Amino acid sequence: MFEGIAVHQRLCWGVLYLLAAGVALKSETRWQCPQSCRCNTELLEVNCSHGQLSTVPTDLSQNVKLLNLTYNTYKNSGQFEVEAFLGLQSLQTLRLARNRLKIIPVRAFAGLPNLQLLDISDNDLVFISHQAFTGLTSLQELHLDGCNLTAVPTEALTELSVLRSLHFRQLGLTTLPNYSFHHLVRLKELVISHCPSLETLSGNSLFGLNLTSLTVRHCNLSAVPYVPLHHLVYLVYLDLSFNPITYIHGNLLGDLPRMAAMR
Numbered sequence: 001m002f003e004g005i006a007v008h009q010r011l012c013w014g015v016l017y018l019l020a021a022g023v024a025l026k027s028e029t030r031w032q033c034p035q036s037c038r039c040n041t042e043l044l045e046v047n048c049s050h051g052q053l054s055t056v057p058t059d060l061s062q063n064v065k066l067l068n069l070t071y072n073t074y075k076n077s078g079q080f081e082v083e084a085f086l087g088l089q090s091l092q093t094l095r096l097a098r099n100r101l102k103i104i105p106v107r108a109f110a111g112l113p114n115l116q117l118l119d120i121s122d123n124d125l126v127f128i129s130h131q132a133f134t135g136l137t138s139l140q141e142l143h144l145d146g147c148n149l150t151a152v153p154t155e156a157l158t159e160l161s162v163l164r165s166l167h168f169r170q171l172g173l174t175t176l177p178n179y180s181f182h183h184l185v186r187l188k189e190l191v192i193s194h195c196p197s198l199e200t201l202s203g204n205s206l207f208g209l210n211l212t213s214l215t216v217r218h219c220n221l222s223a224v225p226y227v228p229l230h231h232l233v234y235l236v237y238l239d240l241s242f243n244p245i246t247y248i249h250g251n252l253l254g255d256l257p258r259m260a261a262m263r
Contacts, residue, residue, distance in 0.1 A: 046067050055074065056080050060088060066092065091112050097123070105132065109135060115138060128149070133156055165187070165191075175200045214229075
């Protein structure tokens, strides 16, 4: 009788061991780090920067929260595959700077419903599809610095209904046309800097925005853009530094009652 009990106990422990080993093996398999990448399984981060990658890794964990793909070169005519990130539903931060990307295609970021920060700076971008950002329903911050764009990708930005921070640096902008950002009703911070050809902001260029912070510095504005600014009643911070502005009519900023700092 006692021998039967002992055998039963050993069997139970054996089953529990196999189950635990299976869970561990499954976890290890799920977090098998892609070649040329470094992974932090505790923080759920994958760093593939300087990995000499020509395509987006296909063996990424579905639980990854941060993916760094900076400093790689994509062989497919300067763009990554459509829906290349499909399945990474937990991803919150995606860094794609310095990859010599030329085109952001339709549905480039499909399958990333929880992405909050996207950085595609310092690429050779000449075109962003009107539906490039389709599916980015949670995106809060977008960096489009150092690209070859000569105009604001207004149509593409209409997909980003909850965007709160937008950065443009070192672009070939010459003007901001009317209604450039009119669908970004939740945008709070707009940063435009180091655009030496940017000379004017059209009267309705900031129409629809409720900004609290606006930066247009290191550009070529010769006067304060009073007309585009007058409806920004929630604006707290305004930076127009390093523009060839010689005179400021303080009384023309009376429509900005909350503004606390200006440079």
